[in-house]
Amino acid sequence: MPEIDFLKDLVIVLGAAIVVVTALRRAGVPSIAGFILTGALVGPTALGLVDDTHQVEVLAEIGIVLLLFGIGLELSLDRLRRFWRAVLLGGGIQVTLTVACTAVVANWFGLAPGPAIFLGCVVAISSTAVVLRGLSTRGELEAPHGRLAVGMLVFQDLCVVPMILAVPILAGGGGTVQEILLAAGTALAILVGVLVAARYLVPRLLAFVARTRQRDIFILAVFLVCFGIAWALSLAGISLALGAFLAGLVVAGSEFRHQAMSDLIPAREVFASLFFVSVGMLLDVSDVLQHLASTVGLLGIILAGKFAIILGTALILRMPLRVGILSAATLCQIGEFSFVLLNTASGTGLLGATLSHNLLTAIILSMLLTPVGATLAPKLALSAARVPWLNRVLDAEPPGVDVHEPHSGHVIIGGYGLTGREVCRAVRDTGVPSIVVDVNADNVRVAKAAGNRAVLGDITQQEVLKTLGCKDARLVVISINDARATELAVGAIRKIAPDLTIIARAWYDIDKDSLYAAGATEVITAENTASGVIVQSMITALHSAKTET
Structure with missing residues (x-):
């Protein structure tokens, strides 16, 4: 029976995750990396304990929606307004520089301008799920590097829609600039309309349900808001994950934020874990070993280049060197929304089969290494901080103190x-x-x-x-x-x-x-x-x- 096979796969995934993550946690490996490794081990290309990954991917999609909804609950629109500088300036500079630098390098290696720009779009997107889960777990969402990272992620995710709309032009397969601008304008109008409506309707809906004093109905209402707003925004071409994040921001501005969070956490943790497992299942272990040199080379170029660009962006914003290093280590991977871009471009010939395959592997490995890199980043930042000339050359911490003003007994x-x-x-x-x-x-x-x-x-x-x-x-x-x-x-x-x-x-x-x-x-x-x-x-x-x- 298909239902029994599905339950068997789910039991295998959950059991393996408990064993692998627990063992790796004892070795100091973050849990997200453990879940990704679990997926790689039990998936069809390694031990083959789970052959059909479709059902797990469906649950994983629910998981990323709940994960991003929960992160939105922790932030709220009012708090996000304080990140405007990180969103507009930080995100704008980072995405522009990443796309431009990647396109130049790719073109130098022989890639045509259209595919080179598309490759830059793929590389520019970081993993919202991995980064926000890590920042939330470590309690760093409100830290300076956490605010900068969140701001950049929001801008990146908003850029996914125009990037998808630009695929036909980059592939040379049709679509005029006017058509793309019209589609982008329509998507923006839907986005604004849904958020404005949700801002006024959601608190009233939750207040109406809360007056019943029935916890089960309130939980259903929270899930309705989460998936309903995510689905409505998906009609504008916005990903379900970003839609859920925006839905969480809306609910976070109401008095029901804390109750919604407490009701959501158990389901969110289970389904979000399945998302990271499903990412690991995409990894073809034998293929990685077969093309190890080219994959590692591509991964190294992406991580180093993106690290340098994000660090440079932080310094342009006059952030301290330590904040820049922590932000760069947090965001230097490629994210899950890049899968969407690659799927959109499949069949257009934008990227060759070999490059697409190596890039997919590099994306997964970059997500796997991110939690480990985030753990080591504070040590790297501390080492850099001990080099006085580096701080002076970068002018990263301008104290702005009048040295002639007396400082004593203060x-x-x-x-x-x-x-x-x-x-x-x-x-x-x-x-x-x-x-x-x-x-x-x-x-x-x-x-x-x-x-x-x-x-x-x-x-x-x-x-x-x-x-x-x-x-x-x-x-x-x-x-x-x-x-x-x-x-x-x-x-x-x-x-x-x-x-x-x-x-x-x-x-x-x-x-x-x-x-x-x-x-x-x-x-x-x-x-x-x-x-x-x-x-x-x-x-x-x-x-x-x-x-x-």
Whole structure:
């Protein structure tokens, strides 16, 4: 029976994933890489435990929709507005440079202009699923490199539609510029219409369902919103995954965000894991071994070239070197939407059979290596940060401090988020001078507008700390969202001022030991603070109830 065969394949996939991912996690390999390897092992080209991958691919499509919907829930449209610089400037520069550089190199190797430009389009797209899953797992969505990566991903995904529309022109098979512009305009109109309608209708729908107080109906409503908006946007040529991401942004702006997230997580994790397994099943292990040299060469050129372009884009945006390296390591792979481009171009002759096959293999391997590269990136960034001349040549961290202004007995505040703003207000009330340092130019402008002395700079860099007068400061408060960057900042401060008081903010208690080991005087965790507030509120409520009785 087909149903029994499908269940057998599903049991094999789930069982193998548990074994492989658990074993690799013990070796420090990220889970996403483990799922991709699982697919390669059980797929038809390796052990052959699963012959028919179609059913798994259907579940995988559901998985990527739920994954991107969940990521959208974590961000929200209001928070995404703060990324406009990363979306428009970062994404625009990165896509343009990647397409142009790839086309030039491909043309130099003998590829015609049309296929060369198409190859550039394929290479320009990073993996939204792999990158956002990794950033979310590591809690780095709000870190500077996380915001830059998300902004670039949004722009890349929006570019997929015009890239698909341009395939006939690049292949020389018809389609005028006017027809493409008309189709793009229609798609844009549908996109705007659906999002505007969803913005006003979705909160009302969820409020109506929530009043029934039936959790099962609310879950159904959340799934309806997710798949309904994704399907509606697909009519405009937008991928289901991007449509689901935009649907998540819409729901995130409502009061039902947290309940929707809690209801979605179990199903999302299972189906998203199947997506990564299905990617691994596309990998032909024997073919990789047969064409190892050409595949590895193509993969190396793609990863190195894209890494350099993304790093250059970050530096153009005046981001710190560390942020640029982390962003480049996160985004240097080729993504799942490139499969869509390759499928669209199949039969047009844009790319030869050999190049298409090697490119497909390189895409899968790049997605496999991304989690490992993201794990090693902080070490690479730390090594680069230890080369003072490199930072000076790249001019990546312009602290913008007036060196003639005295810096002593002051408070240095790293990060101007919600915590940083409260700290600034409290320090100003005491009359003690302070200075804010942040890698986000928008935060620096907001801090200055509020009457604070603020500069653009990376607090993990000793050159910046010395310019800020760290050695003569009264204390330093670090309230940035990147746990690893906080640890690096503490270590850099401690090398300059061994006796300086350092108060560091972290999200989780698990980060306290590493921060204390780096030299922090005191570590305040959001997790511990929240639990203390909850306990205090509970005790107050119990005392009030006891008094009333």
